[in-house]
Amino acid sequence: MTVAILALQGAFAEHGQMLDRLGVENFEIRQKRDLGRSFDALILPGGESTVMGKLLRELDLFDELRERIEKGLPVFGTCAGLILLAKDVEQGTPCFATMNLCARRNAYGRQLGSFHTDGVFAGDEKVPMTFIRAPYISKAGEDVEILAEVDGHIVAARQGNQLVTAFHPELDSDMQVYKYFMAMIEK
Amino acid sequence: MAENRYELNKQLAQMLKGGVIMDVTSPEQAKIAEAAGACAVMALERIPADIRAAGGVSRMSDPKMIKGIQEAVSIPVMAKCRIGHFVEAQVLEAIEIDYIDESEVLSPADDVYHIDKTQFAVPFVCGAKDLGEALRRISEGASMIRTKGEPGTGDVVQAVRHMRAMNAEIRRVQNLRKDELFDAAKNLQVPVDLLTYVHENGKLPVVNFAAGGVATPADAALMMQLGAEGVFVGSGIFKSGDPAKRAAAIVKAVTNFKDAKMIAELSTDLGEAMVGINEQEIELLMAERGK
Numbered sequence: 159m160t161v162a163i164l165a166l167q168g169a170f171a172e173h174g175q176m177l178d179r180l181g182v183e184n185f186e187i188r189q190k191r192d193l194g195r196s197f198d199a200l201i202l203p204g205g206e207s208t209v210m211g212k213l214l215r216e217l218d219l220f221d222e223l224r225e226r227i228e229k230g231l232p233v234f235g236t237c238a239g240l241i242l243l244a245k246d247v248e249q250g251t252p253c254f255a256t257m258n259l260c261a262r263r264n265a266y267g268r269q270l271g272s273f274h275t276d277g278v279f280a281g282d283e284k285v286p287m288t289f290i291r292a293p294y295i296s297k298a299g300e301d302v303e304i305l306a307e308v309d310g311h312i313v314a315a316r317q318g319n320q321l322v323t324a325f326h327p328e329l330d331s332d333m334q335v336y337k338y339f340m341a342m343i344e345k
Numbered sequence: 346m347a348e349n350r351y352e353l354n355k356q357l358a359q360m361l362k363g364g365v366i367m368d369v370t371s372p373e374q375a376k377i378a379e380a381a382g383a384c385a386v387m388a389l390e391r392i393p394a395d396i397r398a399a400g401g402v403s404r405m406s407d408p409k410m411i412k413g414i415q416e417a418v419s420i421p422v423m424a425k426c427r428i429g430h431f432v433e434a435q436v437l438e439a440i441e442i443d444y445i446d447e448s449e450v451l452s453p454a455d456d457v458y459h460i461d462k463t464q465f466a467v468p469f470v471c472g473a474k475d476l477g478e479a480l481r482r483i484s485e486g487a488s489m490i491r492t493k494g495e496p497g498t499g500d501v502v503q504a505v506r507h508m509r510a511m512n513a514e515i516r517r518v519q520n521l522r523k524d525e526l527f528d529a530a531k532n533l534q535v536p537v538d539l540l541t542y543v544h545e546n547g548k549l550p551v552v553n554f555a556a557g558g559v560a561t562p563a564d565a566a567l568m569m570q571l572g573a574e575g576v577f578v579g580s581g582i583f584k585s586g587d588p589a590k591r592a593a594a595i596v597k598a599v600t601n602f603k604d605a606k607m608i609a610e611l612s613t614d615l616g617e618a619m620v621g622i623n624e625q626e627i628e629l630l631m632a633e634r635g636k
Contacts, residue, residue, distance in 0.1 A: 166600050167363040167384055188601050204360050206384040206420055213382060213600060216593075237360075249419055263419060269443040270466055272353045290356050291421065291443070329356050
C-alpha cells in the first residue's frame with residue numbers, strides 16, 4: 159500500500175512520519191509529474207487552505223486529483239484538508255467540493271482559541287484532539303457519517319471514500335485515526 | 346503559560362511550514378499577499394527598507410492598522426514588537442494577534458533583557474544568528490525561530506550565513522558525546538536540556554524559517570535548500586516592480602524549491618526586483634541587536 163501526501167504547504171512531513179511509524183510506504187506530491195507514481199490513497203494535510211487551493215490549481219493538480227477522489231480514491235483531510243474537501247465553506251472558497259458538508263473556517267477564532275482535548279472517535283475509545291485555528295463542520299448531508307463531536311460541533315466525519323478531521327492526529331502520538339483510514343483503504 | 350499552550354503555539358508554526366510569510370503595511374497589501382498565496386502576513390507600519398531609510402526610533406504599529414489587516418484577511422496575522430518591550434507585546438496579545446515577532450527590525454527597547462515570553466498565551470517568533478541565540482530565545486519562550494538576515498536590504502548574504510552557522514552547529518552538537526553536552530551548553534550559554542534535544546533530534550525544538558534579504562524566487566529556494574522550513578519576505582515584495590506576480594512566484598518556488606526548471610520559469614519576466622543595498626554599504630547592522 160502506498161499513500162501520497164499533498165506537500166504544497168503545511169504540516170505534510172508530520173503525516174509522513176506517522177505513516178513511517180505504521181510501516182506504510184508514502185511519498186509527497188508537489189507537482190504534476192508526482193501524479194505519475196502509483197498510489198492507493200491520498201492525505202490532505204493541515205496548513206493554509208487558501209495557499210493549497212491556489213497551488214492545486216496553478217500547478218495543474220486540481221482536475222486529476224478531483225477526478226480520482228470522485229472515482230473512489232480513499233482520501234483523508236485534516237484541518238485545511240477538511241476545508242479542501244467540503245462542498246460549502248463559510249468564510250472561504252470551496253476547492254474539491256466532493257464532500258457533502260459545510261465547513262466553518264477559523265471556527266474557534268484566532269490562535270488564542272486553539273486548544274487540545276480528548277474525544278470519542280468513531281464510537282470507539284477516546285483519542286487526543288489538537289485544534290489549531292481549526293474549522294468545524296457546521297452542516298453535514300444525510301450521506302455523511304459523523305465520527306466525532308466536541309462541544310456539540312462535528313469535528314470528524316466520513317462519506318464513502320472520504321475521511322476528514324478538524325483536529326490534527328499527525329501532531330499527537332495516537333494511531334487510532336490512521337488505523338481507521340488504513341482500514342478504509344484496505345476495503 | 347500552560348505547557349499545553351506552548352505546545353499549541355509551536356504547532357501553529359508547524360502549520361506555516363513550506364509557506365511564505367509576507368510583510369504588509371495596509372489591508373490592500375494584505376489582500377494582495379493572501380491572494381498570491383501567503384500562509385500568513387506580518388502587519389507593520391513601514392516595511393524594513395523604509396524603516397532603514399527613515400531612521401529614528403521605530404516602534405510597534407498602531408493597533409488600528411493591525412486590526413484593519415486582521416479584518417481584511419483570513420490567514421494568520423503577525424505583528425512586531427521591540428526587543429524587550431513587554432508592554433507592546435501585551436498590547437498585541439490584547440488585540441489577539443496570532444504571532445508576535447520580537448524583532449530587531451524595530452529599535453530595541455531593552456539592551457539587556459528580551460521579553461519573558463513564557464508569561465504570554467500568544468506565540469512568539471524571534472530572530473537568531475546561530476544556535477546559541479536560537480536556544481536562548483526558545484528558553485525565554487519563543488515557539489518559532491527565524492534567521493536575522495539584514496532586513497530591508499534585498500541582500501541575502503546574512504540569512505545564508507545564519508542558516509549555515511545554525512545548521513553547522515547543530516551537526517557538531519549531534520556528534521558530541523553525551524557527557525560533552527554540559528560543557529557545550531556552558532560555552533553556548535544555553536540550557537543543557539534544550540541542547541540535549543538538539544543532540545538527540547538533529548534539529549531545533551521549534552520550526553525554523555529564513556528571514557531577511559530574500560528578494561527573488563531563487564533566494565527563497567536557496568534558503569529552503571539550505572534547510573529553512575519556510576520563508577519570510579519583507580521589503581522584497583512590495584518594493585518590487587510587480588508585487589503580486591513576484592509574491593506568487595516566491596510561493597511556488599518555496600513549494601518546489603528543488604526543481605530548477607520550475608524556478609527558471611518562475612524567475613522569468615518578474616519585472617524589477619527591489620534595488621537592494623550591499624551589506625558593506627549599510628551603517629546599521631540590525632542583526633547585532635539583541636543576542
